[in-house]
Amino acid sequence: MTFVKRALQVHPSCPGAIRLGIGLCRYKLGQLGKARQAFQRALQLDPENVEALVALAVMDLQANEAAGIRKGMEKMQRAFEIYPYCAMALNYLANHFFFTGQHFLVEQLTETALAVTNHGPTKSHSYYNLARSYHSKGDYEKAGLYYMASVKEINKPHEFIFPYYGFFVVSIQDSYNVSFVICSTASCPPPPPPQIITWVSGTGLGQVQLKLGDFRSALTNFEKVLEIYPDNCETLKALGHIYVQLGQIEKAQELLRKAAKIDPRDAQVAFIDLGELLISSDTGAALDAFKTARTLLKKAGEEVPIEVLNNIGVIHFEKGEFEHFVLCVFFWVMEFVYLSLTPDSFDVLVVQSAHQSFKDALGDGIWLTLLDSKTKTYVIDASASMLQFKDMQLFHRFENDGNHVELPWNKVTVLFNLARLLEQIHDTVAASVLYRLILFKVDYVDAYLRLAAIAKARNNLQLSIELVNEALKVNGKYPNALSMLGDLELKNDDWVKAKETFRAASDATDGKDSYATLSLLNIHLICLVGFGKGNWNYFAALRNEKRAPKLEATHLEKAKELYTRDDKSQSGSGSGKAKPGLDFAMATQVIVQHTSNLYAANGAGVVLAEKGQFDVSKDLFTQVQEAASGSVFVQMPDVWINLAHVYFAQGNFALAMKMYQNCLRKFYYNTDAQILLYLARTHYEAEQWQDCKKSLLRAIHLAPSNYTLRFDAGVAMQKFSASTLQKTRRTADEVRSTVAELENAVRVFSHLSAASNLHLHGFDEKKINTHVEYCKHLLDAAKIHREAAEREEQQNRQRQEAARQAALAEEARRKAEEQKKYLEQWRSSTPASKRRERSENDDDEVGHSEKRRRKGGKRRKKDKSSRSHYETEYAEADMMDYREEPEDEDASMNYREPIGQMNDQDDDVEENANDRLAAAGLEDSDVDDEMAPSITAARRRQALSESDDDEPFERQLRDNTDELQDSDGELRENDHKSNGGAALDDD
Amino acid sequence: MKFAGLKSVENAHEESVWAVTWVPATETRPALLLTGSLDETVKLWRPDDMQLERTNTGHCLGVVSVAAHPSGIIAASASLDSFVRVFDVDTNASIATLEASPSEVWQMQFDPKGTTLAVAGGGSASVKLWDTATWNLIATLSIPRPEGLKPTDKSSSKKFVLSVAWSPDGRRIACGSMDGTISVFDVTRAKFLHHLEGHFMPVRSLVYSPVDPRVLFSASDDTHVHMYDAEGKSLVTAMSGHASWVLSVDASPDGAAITTGSSDRTVKLWDLNMRAAMQSMTNHTDQVWGVSFRPLGGRVVSVSDDKSISLYEYS
Known part of the structure; x- marks a missing residue:
């Protein structure tokens, strides 16, 4: 490059050839503008310079605007006139004529081209042109031959990529394995029904044989080959294809697996092929094949790109059949691709490459401009934005700006698919532009429907209906x-x-x-x-x-x-209403067969559940759920919800909660207030008031204008408070939080009541007011409870203090007693020893009787035992003393207590202490329980006389429970209303 | 233009974090972060090390929004029980408790000069303006009822005001409602000007471009972010890319980018020149309720239902 430049500097007037060289360099470097300049300069210098002319023409063609193409073709023709043997020009011309359908010319031109060139890629291109020509003419035999020839000429498959007019060729590693993707242009007259794309893959010859429908002979041929080369991947694959065509899918899979073992690099391709072929007959198996391909790819550690994107872009389908299903299948495959790969997050790579593949398939055109920045300079009037998705102004303006809006009809499908993909990756804006582009040129029903779907998703119902009506105008x-x-x-x-x-x-x-x-x-x-x-x-x-x-x-x-x-x-899957039992069996049979039956089975489950047959419906739902989660095409949150409902109805709250939560997370990004309401209700029934409240608050946060949720939250708080107040034991903290909760509830209800004045929601004002009243009463009561509880707490504290003191006193006294006893004992033991001394003395004295001796011995024994007893006692007392210092005053007070036998007295002391502690309400709960209600009851009575209301509190309490049931009913009613909604959504 | 994750605090609150805002720096301290949560607390964080500075209690039911005065001295927090608590940021001393029953309280914002607090009034279909000196209600900007509708008509409840935004010049207020319409008011005359249409699902967050008082960004449940010319009533562009509701939007101080938080658990950075998403942060595991640019730039914070707070560097 630099050399050429320098040369140019030295000889500014040098021949065009150098300019041409520069141009080529620039072209290879991708500097298209400069390349064009260089070519033009070369042409100026030498108007007969064929190469420059051709190069310019090629560039024009690749720019792929209609005007450019025309210009390019003119240039090509000029080049052809100047020098009729330029292979490149010939090829391009042939290409052009192929599209215009002049197959005769194509053949002539390419044959000439073949005669004059030795350049591999060019030759390959020529063969390819010829092959295509024959292919579209239906002369598969010749087409096959030429495909083979073309493939042979290719050394580097990457050079052979022609992204023109939807004919794109994907090369896959192996030069023998070039797959041609060809739009079956022959039969569809414009305006096209959803166009069918055929992926002709594998070696041309085998494919052509397959095309010819001569499966048997193909089979024998390939089998012969296989005998000679048992490890030939190609043959294995081809045979696999044939078996697929013959419907022997298992055998096909076996062969392909074998091929995969021999050449794992090739295997993904094989399986993708298999998947492609299976799509028409057996989608399930096709997906299996795709999955295998995917795992193989992963194992090989290779990138996912081209093969998978081919799946996305292209589907093999027998033309004419199931026309409107083509798109469905297509979407399935597409969804499969990113759902199955990474269920949670999209595989960015795949999507991107898919995106790219569509773009490649489309080639250049207005859509690119539209997708890039240019469109964004057009400001849409907000008042007209109602019609956002019907707005064609964009394109009119675009045309007025001198851009030619052209949409070759055979690209409609690809464009549509690209738009669909964009939509799937949430680039709705770009998708809608593309749909509109399609509609600008063609009345394509599905594009209308997609636009309508987008509008619907955005809740723009009016526009959506209009769009559907447009679609209905077409069909x-x-x-x-x-x-x-x-x-x-x-x-x-x-x-x-x-x-x-x-x-x-x-x-x-x-x-x-x-x-x-x-x-x-x-x-x-x-x-x-x-x-x-x-x-x-x-x-x-x-x-x-x-x-x-x-x-x-x-x-x-x-x-x-x-x-x-x-x-x-549908084999009776939906007729649960008539014969649930029978239907159940039938439904389960058909569940797996077809997706729509899943919905029907779901519906049947709903009916069963309504009939109260929870076990049966649970089984049914579980099966549907399994089937649904096994299939990547089906998203059925409803069955989760229904299952949760059933668990709920059966009282299995924990599982129900789990179900609801999973469903929320899995399908709704946690944005569904309705399911949160179900969840809250489950918490409510499970008496988890705080969780219930939290769920409801979340739901309110998600759906702020849903006053029902506020009402329910109020009810939950009310219920929480009531239940705490009804508890026999509660701490002051609990009661305090109850009061706070009740205050909230009152606030919520009075808000609702105020809002009902403004007609913001459909609640009965009276009902709310009763709730307000009730809550206020409850609040009053609760406040008293709180005071009581606080007072009680205070008293408890005092009592505790007193008890502690008492205990201390007891200790002190006991210690004092111990000391006293010790002293006593000591005193008593002293005489004993004296006596012993005496007896010893007696012993010494010969005149003492045995009787006396025995007595003395006895006594001594007793003394001993009692002493030991005292000693242990003393030790214990000591231990206790160790903890607390005796208080003299108390000790002296306690001294007055009668002291009888040593042991008895000891017990008494303990009992006394216990009684005291109990009285203080510290240890024994029974006592406390007996006392507390009496206190509160008394206070309640007092409170009632204070309150304005003359009704006895007990009655209110009863009212309150009635009211609560009522509100339960309300909650349930809300629930069921929504339940109905869910059931409707089910299908 | 990119985000780089700096720090995340897991379990910053005991429950979902629903609101976040930056408290501007004062002379004595740098900028702080204020977060509000379903756990009924408002927390103050030092953003450099994400250390908890203080926990404010006193709200009942979840805290749905927080707002900071431009001076950085006072801030307001609002909860589902429809109270607004105004407090001193440094001492947590309560300054005022605002209530305009029966209207609820959703998004709030102080005007750029700090003289007025605008509060989205939910079902009252209005924006309440409070004087920040006296804490009196000075105006109620009501969305006019569509003509020909009886006052009892149910559809009137659809104008449920969720979000509110001041234009940077303080002359306009925009508010977004449940039905997707955005209403623009002239503040000085306290007059309704016009609607901005294009959304048909709740608009939960609104923000004016800090550099252009005409440009308004809206985040809606329809997964789109719209860019309006709020004066010319026109939709400049719609940006799509989120998989679920867009819950929060904020504009960068330089006006070149916006960031959004969505139910799809991502935080996205949008280049306004390209009008396309530049980056998608996936560190949150649940819906992202709040995103906010630091007024001085350079930092962005996001809060989520997963109880965490994340801080990013914006460069």
Whole structure:
């Protein structure tokens, strides 16, 4: 480069060739602008310079704007006219003609090109062009040959990447294993239905044979090869493919696994291939294959990129079949890719590479500009932002600015997929731009629907409905659109309309669209709930079905009818209402078969639970949950909730709480106030008032305008206080916190009552007021309790002090006594010894009788024992003394107590001390319990006479419990209302 | 433009931390951090070593928002029981207790001069303005009811005011509500000017650009951050990238970036020139309720339901 530059400095007028050299250098370095300058300069110097012309043309083409392409082609043609044997130009021209469909010209041009060049990549390109030409003409045999030839010419597969017009070629490590991704351009007329992309992989020849449908002969061919080269990966893989095509999937897997063992580097590819092939027939197995590929990749420590992104970008599908399913499957694969890889956080790498692959597939175009900064210079008027997602102004303005907005129809699908991916990674803004771009050019129903879905997710229902209506204008019977419209109408509380819409959707698919059917069913349930609101809750509404008013009965009839219809179409998974037991068995059978049946099974579980068959429904839910968590496509938080509900109903609060918490965390980023409410209710039933309160406060924080939650929080606090006050034993601290809690409750309720004046919520003012009143009373009582408790505490403290003193006194006295006893004993022992001395003396004296001696001995014995007794006693007393110093005064006072036998007296002292302690309420709880209520009762009475209310407190207490039950009911009612909601959400 | 994690305090509170703000430095001490939590306490932290300076009690029910006076001397904290407690930062001496029943209290902010405290009034569909000298209620900025609606109409409850923000020149107040509309008021005339539309889900946090009194950022449950021209009523741009609700937004003092905290447990840094997320911090394990730039720049703090506080360097 520097050399060339220097040369240029020395000879500024040197021939164009050097400029050309500079241009090429710049081009390779990626400095496109400068390269272009250099080429142009070269052309100026030598207008006949073919290379420069071609290079410029290539650059124009790669810029890939329609104008650029036209210019590029013109240049190419000029180059061709100047020098008809420039292989490069020939190839590009051929390429062009391929797209315009002039296959004859393609063949001629490429053949010429082949004749004139020896350059590998160029030749390969030519062969490739030829192959494509034949391929699209359906001449698979020739196509196969040329693919082979093309592949042979490639030394470095990386050089062979042509990101034009959706034809992108991904090279995978092995030069034999170049996979061509080809849009099956032949059959789809614009405007296109979701376009099917075929991934032709593996060696061209085998693939072509496969294409030809001549599986048997292909099989024999490959098997022959395998005999000779039993370890040939390629052959193994090809055979695997053939077995897949023949439906012998197990055999295919076996072969591929073998291939994987031989060449682990290649294995992922093999499995990805397998997955691709399986998608059309068996999605489950396809996913397994993908998973294997993924693990293999991980094991190999390789990056994930191209293979997986191919999965994302491309799906092998027999053309024409299941058109509208293609996209579904596509989304599944996409979701699979990042959900299964790292369930919690997206695998950034994969997403990025997928993103890149789509971009590659798209090539250059307006979308790139749109995705980059340019769009952002257009300010959308906020008042018009209602129409944010319908806004086409952007593109009009863009066109007015001189940019040509062009969207080749065969790129629509890829663009759509890219947008879908962007949406999945939460780049909704960019996604919506792309969808709008699609819609700007094509009436593409799914793009409308996606936009509608985005709007719906953002709660912009009006716009969403408009968009769905647009979609319906394009295709009035598109079931997805109808279903969505129904959904939206439901959200808008427009049940009647929604019902009709769902019916239309259901009819449009001859009842095969289970979503619509289920939704229709749900509407009936909603209606039931709606009318059931008059009753005390949802469950009651369902249970009372037979006695229910006419309207409900009709809805129920319809619901039943729908269930049975559902039954027929889906092996009866939803018909729990009619025969729960039988249905259960059937439902479990079909659960795993199809995702929509999961929902149906879930619904069946709900019905069972409502019927009170908790065990059965629990089993059902557990199975659904397992199935759902096993599948990466299905996100079913509802089944978790339902399971939790069942646990709750069965009184297994701990498990229920766990379920709710997991569900919240797993599916809702902890943002669902409703589940928090369930959680709070579980805490409530489990009498964990503080947890209940905390959960409710969290819920309030999440849903500030939900006054019901405040009400419930108030109730929880009230209940907490009441329960503490009803406790037989409580500390002053407890009572104090109770008072604080009650004050809060009063505040909450009076707030609610004030707010109800402003008509902010639908509560009965009277009800709140009763709560306020009750809480106030409770508060008054509690305050007294608090005072009492505090007083009691104080007294306790005093008593404790007194008791301690008493104990001390006792000690002192005892010590004094001990001393006295000791003294006494000492005194008594002294005469004994004297006597002994005497007796000894007697012994000495010959004249003493034996009797006397014996007596003396006895006495001495006794003395001994008593002495030892005293000694131990004394030691004990000493030990105690060691702790506390005797107080003389007390000791002297206690001295007055009668002292009888030594041992007896000792016991008495202990008993006395105990009594005193007990009286002080220190040790014995029974005594305390007996005393405390009497005190409080007395004070209560006193308090009542003080309070304005004349009603006896006992009655209030009873009222209070009634009230509490009432509020329980309220909480439950709220719960069940929402429960109904959850059940609706279920499907 | 990037964040670098400096320090995290696990279990900074006993319960979810819901609010955070910087208390500006005074002559005698550097800037402090003020956090409020469901555990009913407000805590004061020294941000250099994240040492706890003091724990203020006295609130019942969770503390939902905290605000610091621009002088750094006083601060306010508000809880779910609808009381606002104004206190001296250094001594914790209570200065005033504000209550405007029956309106609740959500986000609060002192005006840039420090003469007024604006409080988002929840279900009262209004913003209450309190004089910071006398602590009297000086004005109630009410969102006008849509015409043709009966006062008893249920939809009126949707204008539930959650968030409030002062423009840097102190002339405008914007407030965000549950239904996603943002209302702009002229403060001097105490007059409603217009709505900013675009969100249809709760707007939980609002902030004006510190450098441009026209530019307003809003964080909404619809996972988007909007950038409005608050005077021209136009939506400049919408930024998407969060997977769940955006709970909090704050603008950097230099006006070049904003940061957001979301239910998706991330804190994101957005480059306003690129209008794209530059960085995503994933150190929190639960929803991030508050993010805040230090007024002098250079530091950012985030608080989360996971009870932790995280400090980042912004450069």
